[in-house]
Amino acid sequence: MSIYDYSVTRPDGTELSLADFKGKVMLIVNTATGCGFTPHYESLEKMYENFHDKGLEIIDIPCNQFAGQTPGTDDEIHEFCTLKYNTQFPQMKKSDVNGDNALPLYKYLKSKKSFEGFGKGPSAMMMSAMLKKLDKDYGNNPEIKWNFTKFLVDREGNVVERFEPTIDMSKVEKAVEALI
Numbered sequence: 001m002s003i004y005d006y007s008v009t010r011p012d013g014t015e016l017s018l019a020d021f022k023g024k025v026m027l028i029v030n031t032a033t034g035c036g037f038t039p040h041y042e043s044l045e046k047m048y049e050n051f052h053d054k055g056l057e058i059i060d061i062p063c064n065q066f067a068g069q070t071p072g073t074d075d076e077i078h079e080f081c082t083l084k085y086n087t088q089f090p091q092m093k094k095s096d097v098n099g100d101n102a103l104p105l106y107k108y109l110k111s112k113k114s115f116e117g118f119g120k121g122p123s124a125m126m127m128s129a130m131l132k133k134l135d136k137d138y139g140n141n142p143e144i145k146w147n148f149t150k151f152l153v154d155r156e157g158n159v160v161e162r163f164e165p166t167i168d169m170s171k172v173e174k175a176v177e178a179l180i
Contacts, residue, residue, distance in 0.1 A: 003157045006105040008061060009093040011074035016090065018105070021057050023155050025179045027172075028059045028109065030097045032069040032147035033080045036123075040148045041085035043169035047176055048089045054180045055155065058089035063097050066147050070094060097144045106144065109151045113162035114142035124166040154179050 003026075004019040018026070027047070032038060048058050062077045064070040070077060074093055081087040097106040117139065118124035131138040131145060138145065148165035152175055160179070163172050 003108065003153055003159065006108060008059065008103065008105060011078065011093050024055045024057050025155055025176060026057050026059060026153040027150055027176060028153065029148060029150045030061050030063040030144060032063065032066065033072060033077055034069040035147040037148040037165040040169060041081060041087060045085055045087050047173055051176060051180050056176060056180060060089055060091040062091065062094040063147065064094060065096055065098055069147060109159055110142040112159035113151060115139060115145060118164050118166040127166055152176065
């Protein structure tokens, strides 16, 4: 199977086929409205404005699996994002990214790019310490660790990179720009 065999559900219940994005660069991200990483929306929107006309699609999948940081309805989440961050990229229905109810798309993404660590710096150390308390073996599985994990897909549909939320958004932007 390829990424183009998957679809995600919009808040209105209709399906968005990723095949619609053949030939485009995709950044797929699980998001939250009440997280310390929520300001990533600002950088994501800037990237969307700068690169959408050149072939970038951002697919925003709200998720409430990490400390209940996305408690609202799909409408409330959309309102928050558009009012606070002026987001214009498509936002999907709130969904799970881990566990029995994980979106098939996320099972696929995790099979292509596993967890490779949080990098360096204070937020990386904080995330590592927090996750060690929850699961001492957290680093040895591909599961999504927290909100704002990003998967970068090239124009041919290859999952080329996974960015943990602790990775500086300028690095994400450079990787996107290199594929545009």
